[in-house]
């Protein structure tokens with residue numbers, strides 16, 4: 001897993017860059033937050049950036065398919081990433097506004113892949129992501145973090161799980177929070193999101209050759225986090 005260029009002692013002063021990719025619903029955020037907390041690092045879910053921009057475009061009546069208009073909007077916004085949840089997780093704020101709740105709206109989920117396929121948006125968000133990683137001590141997850149944003153990250157992980165298992169987990173989550181849920185619909189939506197991520201022309205989801213692949217189909221999130229921590233500590 002360690003690339004030949006991997007740094008075995010943090011070169012960025014304060015700590016390592018831990019990069020994670022994987023498909024939707026695989027538990028990257030749960031695991032990433034846990035790993036970051038244990039290491040005393042910050043955690044960021046980069047999907048939130050794409051979702052925040054999607055939400056803002058929908059709010060402002062900007063057509064998400066109009067690539068130039070969405071890039072102009074992204075460039076006008078003031079992007080901030082502020083620590084919350086005990087100081088571990090960096091949450092996205094645009095123009096001073098936290099958007100944690102809004103970005104989970106169904107219309108945002110439905111439109112975010114159009115925004116994620118926009119090359120200008122990806123360039124801009126990649127710059128912001130690299131800036132966040134500059135000082136190290138960060139766990140960052142998304143779809144292209146190990147392959148494009150930080151190809152020389154100190155640690156690279158690719159989390160995977162079968163689409164059936166990811167659908168079952170989502171179904172159980174929704175049921176536990178008293179929300180209506182239909183397993184077959186959730187499964188179909190997961191397959192569609194996989195397709196959008198894998199078929200995207202620019203920076204599609206793929207496994208970096210030097211990433212450690214963890215299949216979590218039969219593992220708990222805690223077990224996945226422990227595996228990652230063992231790997232990080234053994235090389236650190």
Ligand code: DC
Pocket residue numbers: 024046047048050051112113114116141142143144145197
């Ligand atoms: O992880 P998520 O489903 O919340 O991500 C929202 C959207 O952003 C989804 O269309 C995938 C996309 N995304 C991406 O293209 N690259 C990333 N690094 C993170 C997310």
